[in-house]
Amino acid sequence: MGGAAILFTLGYEGADVAAFIAVLREAGVRLVIDVRAAPYSRKADFTKARLQRHLEAAGIAYRHLGGLGNPKPGREAAAAGDAAGYRRIFFRHLASAAAQADLAEAARLVQAGSACLICLEADPDRCHRGLVARRLAAAHGFSVRHLRRDAQLRLKL
Numbered sequence: 571m572g573g574a575a576i577l578f579t580l581g582y583e584g585a586d587v588a589a590f591i592a593v594l595r596e597a598g599v600r601l602v603i604d605v606r607a608a609p610y611s612r613k614a615d616f617t618k619a620r621l622q623r624h625l626e627a628a629g630i631a632y633r634h635l636g637g638l639g640n641p642k643p644g645r646e647a648a649a650a651g652d653a654a655g656y657r658r659i660f661f662r663h664l665a666s667a668a669a670q671a672d673l674a675e676a677a678r679l680v681q682a683g684s685a686c687l688i689c690l691e692a693d694p695d696r697c698h699r700g701l702v703a704r705r706l707a708a709a710h711g712f713s714v715r716h717l718r719r720d721a722q723l724r725l726k727l
Contacts, residue, residue, distance in 0.1 A: 577706055578686035579699050580717040587615035591628045593717055600684040601631045603676055605699050607639025611690070633679065637672030638664075638687075640698040648696075660698050664705065676702070677710050692718065 578599055582590050594602065602625055609618035622632040640648070640656075641663050647655035663669055679685050687699045694700035694716040703714045 574711045574713045575680050575683065577680045577703055577712040577714050578684075578717050579694050579703050579714065580686055580688050581690055581692040581694065581697060581699070582611075582613070582616050582688065583690050583692040587613075587621070587624050590616075591624060591630070594625075594630055594686060595628060597686070597715075597717055598684055599630060599686040601633060601679060601682075601686070603638075603679060603685055603687050604632065604634040604689075605638040605676075605687050605702055606634075606689055607636055607641060607645075609634050609636070616690075635672040635676055637666070637668035637670075638676065638698075638702050644698070657701070660701060664702075673702075673705065673709075677706055680706065680712055681710070686717065 578597055580590070580593060585593075602621075604618065604621070609621075611617050614620060615624060618634060625632045640660055644656050644659040644663065647659055664673070676685075676687075687703055689697050689699040691697035691699075694703070700716070703712075703716075706712055707714045
């Protein structure tokens, strides 16, 4: 395998599970790394157990690394529009033992090939998964590609 490993990211906001999986498959993703602190959703198909079943039926493995999730105070700061506070809280969280262990595991999984960090927000710049991806890329030389869907549910890099 030549060159840097590619780390994909994708948010499920605004998607149904079939469209979400179609984007993953089109990109060649073989493993989803769920970086939500609490892997639950108002969209039932995106709760941990159901999402895992849907992904595995599509030939995509699933792994939840909750230590890389945005803690409640960080989510509250983000919801309040306090971007600086959100980042401060999240980066402090990333220094925790649980987050460090999950960062190491995520790096191992990405190096094994074709992994994608997932969370809710469509825009990786408004989501902690973008921060996680940048941290992993800086530490391990990964190339990051944020997957997005256009109106026709086609892959955009």
